[in-house]
Amino acid sequence: MKNFHALGLGTLTALGLAAMSILPAAAEWKPTKPVEFIVPAGTGGGADQMARTLQGIIAKHELMPTQLIVINKSGGAGGEGFLDVKNSKANPHKIVITLSNLFTTPLATGIPFNWKDMTPVAMLALDEFVLWVNAQDPYKTAQEYEAAIKAAPDGTFKMGGTGSKQEDQIITVAIEKALGKKMTYIPYKGGGEVAVQLVGGHVNSTVNNPIEAVSQWRGDKVRPLCVFDGKQLPYTDKILGDLSWSSIPTCKSAGLDVEYVMLRGIFMPPGVSEEQVAYFVDLFKKVRETPEWQQLMKDGAFNQTFMAGPEFKDWLTKAEATHKGLMQEAGFIAAAN
Amino acid sequence: MSETSHGTGTGPTQRNAEIGVALLTLLFGLIVVYGSYLVGFGWGADGPQAGFFPFYVGIAICVCSLINLAQGLRENPADLFAEWSQLRQVLKVLVPTTIYCLMVEPLGIYLPSILLIAVFMKWLGKYSWPLTAAIAIGVPAAFYLVFEKWFLIPLPKGPVEALLGL
Amino acid sequence: MFDNFVNLWHGFAVAGDPFNILLMVVGILLGVIIGVLPGLGGANGVAILLPLTFSMSPTSAIILLSCIYWGALFGGAITSVLFNIPGEPWSVATTFDGHPMARQGKAGEALTAAFTSSFVGAFVAILMITLVAPLVAAFALRFGPAEKFAVYFLAFCSFVGMSKEPPAKTIVSMMIGFALAAVGLDMVTGQLRLTFGSEELLNGFDFLIAVIGLFGIGEILLTMEEGLEFRGKSAKIDAKVVLRTWASLPRYWATSIRSCIIGCWMGITPAGATPASFMAYGIAKRVSKNGKNFGNGEIEGVVAPETAAHAAGTSALLPMLALGVPGSPTAAVLLGGLLIWGLQPGPMLFVEQKDFVWGLIASMYLGNVVGLIVVLTTVPLFAAILRIPFSIIAPVILVICAIGAYTVNNNVFDVVMMLVFGVLGYVLKKTNYPLAPLVLAIVLGDSAEEAFRQSLLASGGSIGIFWSNPLVSTIMGLGLVAALYPMISNLLSRLRSPQPA
Incomplete structure (x- = not known):
């Protein structure tokens, strides 16, 4: 297969070069054919939903001259999608949305890629994590739940999460470290x-993203205990009774010193020009101003930090170091690394 | 494949084919066992390790392949798997298809598809050139419209499409 | 209960709007096309069209999208019957008898039976959603990993065990399926396994690629071996075929009811349409008095899997609406759509968004009726495809297969894999290895292993979790009975008949 790959790469590069030479010398670059939007996760997940919403917003408001086409490449915990972008050198008609697997997948699986192999475009938002328990359980506050975990033997409490050696399990390990007690982590696909396993009582708690569990909260099936961010969430719309996202305390204030947010960012293949990056930064700035995007942010209680350029790169460097530290402590680094 | 190795005049025997397949599955089983060994096949602190299931699956493949091998050896050596003339028919499809599949990577899907349909119609069907050309070009063009324009699914493309600016 | 009917009546008023009916026809037609093209699944189709629906009202949008879903469910059967290529995973079981029927010149009958059964299955599932939605939602919540594993176990046991082929070959075939399913990322430990450092294998072996190769390409090779002639041949197709087939269908009422129950249950749990179709086929094969003839073009072998698949596909929407958990990949994409329209699926949807929910349920009734009419009128058209000479249709099928294999993961390597599977399918079939267990193992192997290991994580490694409550014990027990059934029935018949001297 190596030969074919080399051939494929060759043609791709040739394609890229051809595209570059055809382009007018004007400073403002515009896409000339459909842009592929790689989602390194399966259909229906959080990243996929965000990508398809972006596709819808861009099509509806005609923010781009050509179409945006969402393509899922979820193999190897997203490694497949990132490798595709990494190998599409200088192709400006390809972007990728990232989640935390940008950092965790290469560390946990040894698949050879790094965010530095791609061109960072912008951070769209940060996804929050909330500690949830079943509403029928007696724990009203994070403190009560922490006390119960501490009082029970190791492994009594079951934490459900998405995937293995990814964000949910990293948070679980951090909680374990903070409390000095082991929990049993059970990975699920989505x-x-x-959230439904929590409602059904098959696990004791989860660290679902707000958007994944909000409907169960509205139905009074689950209860949020604390949010793993430095500050409380700003959204004050009532969700259940008088409660809103803003009424959830931070985990730190509840005695659980764990902070974690997940990147929802956009990257391009390596070797693209400054104008091309600038075009997409500008595009996503326009997207952020649409009412549909505002609604999505509110529904999912996202942290609306936007970054681009050197600021974004600094953030990525720090986040990578943090992940490496967390994964090293948890023993999640693949033997090959 | 094995059936082309030991002929008995009019075609490969069923016996040889059975033996060949059993050896192939045995090889596959061994690869699976080895792969499972690489990731660890024990029963860890929290249930089975990643290689636990594949390991025993591989073992089962190996054991059953040996049984099939033994049974294959007992087959009547006179029974035929297929006649040579039949296999030639199969190869008539298999060879162009193989070339087709290998061409998709460098040339994209459209050009090889045109060639494949043309080869089939001209070589096997003996149709006239106009009809052959119409179908060979029409069908991939229809797929282009359905997939790329309608459902927005990009299919693999090669240098020719790049020149045409598609 | 009475409330439900009032709401449903109101829902019909919404869904019966001419614009919405038009959307239904468009949706069904698009869905049929999506179902016919292998690789381009219902999930893909819905996902691709989702952004186009943002400017519609949520009710119209969900009607369009769910009709694409019905269309895909209907359409999956078409290529299975005509070319032995399942367009969707759940129509694999339909090939077992549907394609032999087509070869005997009964493609029209097979398609009519498939479409009608699909309709019956869906209709029963919608009735269930209308009448007992909240109850059923509560039942679905009781399914943790152990219960899910038990369901997969039952699916395997009810399908496997009665094949004519030698047991060692059946086991090899199934184990190869398990091994292929294991390639790629191990979900529970997050490790890569059996990839041997290859980037192409990261994704593992997708079931559809294996099926397109084993069945589709394998079939073409077999056809070539038997001489250049496509075996379907021109069957006379007219409206009478539809009517004649309809007249023969009531005979299989027992199979239909059984398949409906299996389908509804699998859709809710949510194991999905694929295990439902296999399970229904396997059980029908055992129970039916024509069971011995299954695989040779028995119409009951088309009725059973199609009814179950469509019942499961429809009832899979219930957990999505009531719990916010999708019962199928397509439902997962629809779920994303709901969120975008500002509808939160989950316990409160039935309370807060009555118009939407009952409009959707009403559209399920109407959509399936519209769908049945649309697809039945296409039967002659599709059956006519078989009259196209082999030297034209064969390369076109090969191209469709290649495109299908590519679109599953957008990976060119998969096209080559498809060819390898094709040769494998030809050789295995010629050497009497059954292919169905291999396919079933690829489909369910991963999920079954995942559920098994999740259960063991929860129980701290104790196998006892599979007997820990009445629900899981019952399903496991049923599985064991199904597995041992051949032996039991063998024993019984031996006891009954006198020993030969």
């Missing part, structure tokens, strides 16, 4: 499934 966030929605995790």
Whole structure:
């Protein structure tokens, strides 16, 4: 297969070069054919939903002259999608949305890629994590739940999460470290499934993203205990009774010193020009101003930090170091690394 | 494949084919066992390790392949798997298809598809050139419209499409 | 209960709007096309069209999208029957008897039976959603990993065990399926396994690629071996075929009811349409008095899997609406759509968005009726495809297969894999290895292993979890009975008949 690959690469590069030479010398670059939007995760997940919403918003408001086409490449915990982008050198008609697997997949599986192999475009938002328990359980606050975990033998409490050696399990390990007690982590395929397992009483708690569990909260099936962010969430719309996202305390204030947010960012293949990056930064700035995007942010209680350029790169460097530290402590680094 | 190795005049025997397949599955089983060994096949602290299931699956493949091998050896050596003339028919499809599949990577899907349909119609069907050309070009063009324009699914493309600016 | 009917009546008023009916026809037609093209599944189709629906009202949008879903369910059967290529995973079991029927010149009958059974299955599932939605939602919540594993176990046991082929070959075939399913990322430990450092194998072996190769390409090779002639041949197709087939279908009422129950249950749990179709086929094969003839073009062998698949596909929407957990990949994409339209699926949807929910349920009734009419009128058209000479249709099928294999993962390597599977399918078939267990193992192997290991994680490694409550014990027990059934029935018949001297 190596030969074919080399051939494929060759043609791709040739394609890229051809495209570059055809382009007018004007400073403002515009896509000239459909842009592929790689989702390194399966259909229906959080990243996929965000990508398809972006596709819809861009099509509806005609923010781009050509179409945006969402393509899922979920193999190897997203490694397949990232490798595709990494290998599409200088192709400006390809972007990828990332989740935490940008950092965790290469560390946990040894698949050879790094965010530095791609061109960072912008951070769209940060996804929050909330500690949830079943509403029928007696724990009203994070403190009560922590006390119960501490009082029971190791492994009594079951934490459900999405995937293995990814964000949910990293948070679980951090909680274990903070409390000095082991929990039993059970991985599931998707966030929605995790929330339902909690409602069904098959696990004791989850660290679902807000959007994955909000409907169960509205139905009074699950209860949020604390949010793993430095500050409380800003959204004050009532969700259950008088409660809103803003009424959830931070985990730190509840005695659980764990902070974690997940990147929802956009990258391009390596070797693209500054104008091309600038075009997409500008595009996503326009997207952020649409009412549909605002609604998505509110529904999912996202942290709306936007970054691009050197600021974004700094953030990525720090986040990578944090992940490496967390994964090293948890023993999640693949033997090959 | 094995059936082409030991002929008995009018075609490969069923016996040889059975033996060949059993050896192939045995090889596959061994690869699976080895792969499972690489990731660990024990029973860890929290249930089975990644290689636990594949390991025993591989073992089962190996054991049953040996049984099939033994049974294959007992087959009547006179029975035929297929006649040579039949296999030639199969190869008539298999060879162009293989070339087709290998061409998709460098040339994209459209050009090889045109060639494949043309080869089939001209070589096997003996149709006239106009009809052959119409179908060979029309069908991939229809797929282009359905997939790329309608459902927005990009199919693999090669240098020719790049020149045409598609 | 009475409330439900009032709401449903109101829902019909919404869904019966001419614009919405038009959307239904468009949706069904698009869905049929999506179902016919292998690789381009219902999930893909819905996902691709989702952004186009943002400007519609949520009710119209969900009607369009769910009709694409029905269309895909209907359409999956078409290529299975005509070319032995399942367009969708759940129509694999339909090939077992549907394609032999087509070869005997009964493609029209097979398609009519498939479409009608699909309709019956879906209709029963919608009735269930209308009448007992909340109850059923509560039942679905009781399914943790152990219960899910038990369901997969039952699916395997009810399908496997009665094949004519030698047991060692059946086991090899199934184990190869398990091994192929294991390639790629291990979900429970997050490790890569059996990839041997290859980037192409990261994705593992997708079931559809294996099926397109084993069945589709394998079939073409077999056809070539038997001489250049496509065996379907021109069957006379007219409206009478539809009517004649309809007249023969009531005979299989027992199979239909059984398949409906299996389908509804699998759709809710949510194991999905694929295990449902296999399970229904396997059980029908055992129970039916024509069971011995299954695989040779028995119409009951088309009725059973199609009814179950469509019942499961439809009832899979219930957990999505009531719990926010999708019962199928397509449902997962629809779920994303709901969120975008500002509808939160989950316990409160039935309370807060009555118009939407009952509009959707009403559209399920109407959509399936519209769908049945649309697809039945296409039967002659599709059956006519078999009259196209082999030297034209064969390369076109090969191209469709290649495109199908590519679109599953957008990976060119899969096209080559498809060819390898094709040769494998030809050789295995010629050497009497059954292919169905291999396919079943690829489909369910991963999920079954995942559920098994999740259960063991929860129980701290104790196997006892599979007997820990009445629900899981019952399903496991049923599985064991199904597995041992051949032996039991053998024993019984031996006891009954006198020993030969």
